[in-house]
Amino acid sequence: xxxxxxxxxxxxxxxxxxxxxxxxxxxxxxxxxxxxxxxxxxxxxxxxxxxxxxxxxxxxxxxxxxxxxxxxxxxxxxxxxxxxxxxxxxxxxxxxxxxxxxxxxxxxxxxxxxxxxxxxxxxxxxxxxxxxxxxxxxxxxxxxxxxxxxxxxxxxxxxxxxxxxxxxxxxxxxxxxxxxxxxxxxxxxxxxxxxxxxxxxxxxxxxxxxxxxxxxxxxxxxxxxxxxxxxxxxxxxxxxxxxxxxxxxxxxxxxxxxxxxxxxxxxxxxxxxxxxxxxxxxxxxxxxxxxxxxxxxxxxxxxxxxxxxxxxxxxxxxxxxxxxxxxxxxxxxxxxxxxxxxxxxxxxxxxxxxxxxxxxxxxxxxxxxxxxxxxxxxxxxxxxxxxxxxxxxxxxxxxxxxxxxxxxxxxxxxxxxxxxxxxxxxxxxxxxxxxxxxxxxxxxxxxxxxxxxxxxxxxxxxxxxxxxxxxxxxxxxxxxxxxxxxxxxxxxxxxxxxxxxxxxxxxxxxxxxxxxxxxxxxxxxxxxxxxx
Ligand SMILES: Nc1nc2c(ncn2[C@@H]2O[C@H](COP(=O)(O)OP(=O)(O)OP(=O)(O)O)[C@@H](O)[C@H]2O)c(=O)[nH]1
Ligand SMILES: [Mg+2]
Numbered sequence: 284x285x286x287x288x289x290x291x292x293x294x295x296x297x298x299x300x301x302x303x304x305x306x307x308x309x310x311x312x313x314x315x316x317x318x319x320x321x322x323x324x325x326x327x328x329x330x331x332x333x334x335x336x337x338x339x340x341x342x343x344x345x346x347x348x349x350x351x352x353x354x355x356x357x358x359x360x361x362x363x364x365x366x367x368x369x370x371x372x373x374x375x376x377x378x379x380x381x382x383x384x385x386x387x388x389x390x391x392x393x394x395x396x397x398x399x400x401x402x403x404x405x406x407x408x409x410x411x412x413x414x415x416x417x418x419x420x421x422x423x424x425x426x427x428x429x430x431x432x433x434x435x436x437x438x439x440x441x442x443x444x445x446x447x448x449x450x451x452x453x454x455x456x457x458x459x460x461x462x463x464x465x466x467x468x469x470x471x472x473x474x475x476x477x478x479x480x481x482x483x484x485x486x487x488x489x490x491x492x493x494x495x496x497x498x499x500x501x502x503x504x505x506x507x508x509x510x511x512x513x514x515x516x517x518x519x520x521x522x523x524x525x526x527x528x529x530x531x532x533x534x535x536x537x538x539x540x541x542x543x544x545x546x547x548x549x550x551x552x553x554x555x556x557x558x559x560x561x562x563x564x565x566x567x568x569x570x571x572x573x574x575x576x577x578x579x580x581x582x583x584x585x586x587x588x589x590x591x592x593x594x595x596x597x598x599x600x601x602x603x604x605x606x607x608x609x610x611x612x613x614x615x616x617x618x619x620x621x622x623x624x625x626x627x628x629x630x631x632x633x634x635x636x637x638x639x640x641x642x643x644x645x646x647x648x649x650x651x652x653x654x655x656x657x658x659x660x661x662x663x664x665x666x667x668x669x670x671x672x673x674x675x676x677x678x679x680x681x682x683x684x685x686x687x688x689x690x691x692x693x694x695x696x697x698x699x700x701x702x703x704x705x706x707x708x709x710x711x712x713x714x715x716x717x718x719x720x721x722x723x724x725x726x727x728x729x730x731x732x733x734x735x736x737x738x739x740x741x742x743x744x745x746x747x748x749x750x751x752x753x754x755x756x757x758x759x760x761x762x763x764x765x766x767x768x769x770x771x772x773x774x775x776x777x778x779x780x781x782x783x784x785x786x787x788x789x790x791x792x793x794x795x796x797x798x799x800x801x802x803x804x805x806x807x808x809x810x811x812x813x814x815x
Pocket of ligand 2: 361368369
């Protein structure tokens with residue numbers, strides 16, 4: 284049983300994978316229905332293909348049993364005028380295939396088996412079924428359970444009974460199997476030749492209206508035997524049993540795959556198409572990432588990092604006053620606001636509404652779900668993550684910022700050197716101040732050395748020292764600031780890039796991950812439905 288999509292086993296394997304894929308995105312019921320078909324097809328294929336099963340089906344009293352008896356030339360299944368007559372399926376099978384048919388007939392729950400020696404119909408097991416329309420509703424249940432397992436159907440009608448809404452419903456359900464479906468208009472003996480033509484044409488028209496494009500109609504009379512030879516020949520010439528079975532099973536498999544495909548918005552005519560066009564997906568992702576980055580505020584983060592580095596530099600290498608201010612800021616909490624990257628990142632929620640991330644994400648989900656049938660939309664939306672979107676986004680951002688702000692603020696060996704110089708300069712400054720105080724107290728009685736500065740002339744030594752130490756301290760502070768600023772910027776750039784990358788990755792992988800999972804499931808289903 285090879286077909287376009289490889290051996291049946293392989294095609295069924297893809298169908299089973301599609302069932303799992305459907306279940307993984309919340310479409311368990313659709314998957315279960317498909318699995319039932321896959322099992323049935325595999326089971327039937329397992330019984331082998333030497334003999335195909337053809338069932339005579341139709342309303343009560345149309346002459347199903349009579350047609351079988353006429354084909355057999357003996358009474359296989361009692362035909363009576365009381366209705367309904369046949370309560371359980373009866374099989375008429377070639378005697379030499381009887382044994383190998385045992386398991387198959389058992390699966391079909393056919394207990395009543397009559398064998399024949401005829402050569403003509405040696406690759407078909409003909410089943411006479413109970414009716415589909417009598418007061419015995421269990422008859423109909425029997426037929427409904429059996430029909431999907433049958434390889435070919437011959438639908439029997441009589442001149443009185445061929446326009447029943449129940450029959451039409453059956454015909455429509457058999458449309459995919461039209462190639463293995465034929466019709467018998469029985470009791471032709473009750474009509475004039477002219478009426479036979481009228482009724483047969485009318486029946487054909489109704490069948491075409493039911494979706495069967497070229498119905499094969501046999502006009503017979505079971506009691507008179509007219510048309511029976513033609514029907515027997517047609518059945519004998521129906522083709523190889525193997526082919527009939529294979530095409531039946533393939534039809535079932537393909538229909539099940541296509542139906543599953545429709546539940547995830549796949550159209551057999553269009554082929555595979557993602558729910559969300561890649562460019563829309565990209566745009567929504569970009570919007571969500573931008574929104575998340577706004578909340579995280581990379582510029583603010585950079586300021587915090589630079590502030591933290593500056594703080595550390597001041598403590599290590601600041602002037603006396605600078606260190607005092609830095610230490611003071613640690614205690615007053617000012618540093619927490621201006622130089623604590625970790626706390627700043629953790630507080631991302633305070634910087635705006637999550638809608639900036641959620642809205643594009645939700646829009647993407649709604650756009651994607653727009654391509655789904657209403658019956659599965661809700662469940663697939665859940666699989667897309669619609670219900671957990673807010674929590675997912677919060678988790679993505681929390682995870683992206685977690686730890687990123689716990690920085691090891693680098694210490695430069697330059698800072699303690701500057702710090703030591705600041706101590707020396709500070710000491711000189713103190714010395715100069717003290718000297719000036721002494722001079723002041725002495726009231727001019729003490730001679731004082733001077734240094735001569737260009738343009739300014741002689742300057743008292745303490746004043747010169749004071750000025751120089753203030754200038755040098757400022758210069759050292761400036762160098763410290765420059766250096767710390769440089770380190771801070773580098774550090775901030777690194778942290779910013781890491782956080783940005785983590786946000787990007789988190790949004791793409793986690794927030795939009797539902798779309799990936801649903802799309803992956805759809806691809807598996809598309810492969811099963813040969814939509815590659
Ligand atoms: N006139 C005429 N009567 C027929 C013909 N075929 C069957 N009958 C009669 O129709 C009645 C019902 O025939 P069955 O063969 O039992 O019909 P059935 O479709 O098997 O009916 P159920 O088993 O109840 O579903 C019997 O009385 C038959 O004799 C026919 O070609 N011409
Ligand atoms: Mg019958």
